[in-house]
Amino acid sequence: MQRRKNAGRPAGNEGEKVKADLMDAARRHFLQREFKAVSVREIAESAGVNGAMVNYYFGSKQGLYMAMVDELLSSLEASLAELGGDEALSVTEFSRAYTQVLLENPWWPNFLLREVLIKEGESRNAMVARFAGAFAPRLMASISCKIRDGQYRDDLDPGLTMLSMIALTVFPFLAKPVLETVLGRDMNEEIAARLVEHNITLFHSGVLHAAANKEGDEHAD
Amino acid sequence: MQRRKNAGRPAGNEGEKVKADLMDAARRHFLQREFKAVSVREIAESAGVNGAMVNYYFGSKQGLYMAMVDELLSSLEASLAELGGDEALSVTEFSRAYTQVLLENPWWPNFLLREVLIKEGESRNAMVARFAGAFAPRLMASISCKIRDGQYRDDLDPGLTMLSMIALTVFPFLAKPVLETVLGRDMNEEIAARLVEHNITLFHSGVLHAAANKEGDEHAD
């Protein structure tokens, strides 16, 4: 007669701990690899519980995945609320605030990209709308406005200009594993802060409507 | 007794066609989803042949994958050879040539990132070294040199500056599925060409050592 280890009803609310452990393990795995590539057994082993717990608490592997994504998106939306409001969003504000969000959720761009790449149609649109729609229109408005006012040079396309700023902000996090391999050290807050200031300087020097810029259109190369 | 359709030795060299079809189908699938998430059945069906053909021609799923990656990397290295040589690689040269490579291989950044994210240790290092090592050091040299010469402003970190240019060039391709969902149209050569010129203008205006830039350090926001 084998003895089961640790079975039975736990004291107080400890049952919720298993659920939370499963969520944590699921997050670790699903943020890195896509749904089909992760097995329930792997997740359960990571969480240190039996695989059947996934079905007990979440109904199915799919259910666990959806719960985990939900939690993820909610926490992200909470962070994104910092750049909330209805007013225009300046490039500087965006860069600083979004970098802060990315420091807290460095996995986010990779995950979104993977999801969008796999999904299609309405499901894809919803995902993109939910997280690009939150800031892109207001960032665009701010840039267009500055171009109209003559603060930014008027020979740059506002859409491409916005894309540039997003690229400068997001790419380092997307390429994190590559950069860390190249540089040999991982991105910390200090490096991120330097990066933000670098980007803002570069962007504004390039985009501000200064006489010296306009006549410098022919480049050195 | 069921009748097999189309079995037997094909005319001429048509056998190689099956092999090539399998490679094509494998590329389409593996560029989008990771190894474990793609089944041999899917690939074979895409190629319009029986699944056993994978084992017949490539020994195993793993074998097909490796053959496909090999072909992929070779073709990419051939493209990358355009920005070959030992001399310094100017930012403009890099941007134009690498965008050309990306237009021919738009899947590439996503694939590399996924591979690097999944792999680790030596395997990861080799992958990164093979494709970042090809141009990064020479791009870096070019930037450092221009800073030393006073052509570029000397208050920007050369590493971050290189990162900026790579971000501007690569990000639009990484985010392709997102951008296409947002914009409603896909990236063609004409848009890419405008993007390149935009990036070069923005970068150089921001980075050139002009008096107007240096005194413009305090920004409008």
Added chain:
DNA sequence: AAATATTAATTAAATGTTTAATTAAATTTA
């Protein structure tokens, strides 16, 4: 006929899910 190419059927391993047994806490009853 011999060699080659292709396929359907089969096998073995892995995976998501379900079930039944077991344990322990909580609740009820005497």
Added chain:
DNA sequence: TAAATTTAATTAAACATTTAATTAATATTT
């Protein structure tokens, strides 16, 4: 309060399905 019962949580094992790989039969070309 002590015993009995119910409820919840957890596990090991089984079950059904999927999947990669293998095999044997079949068809075609030379």
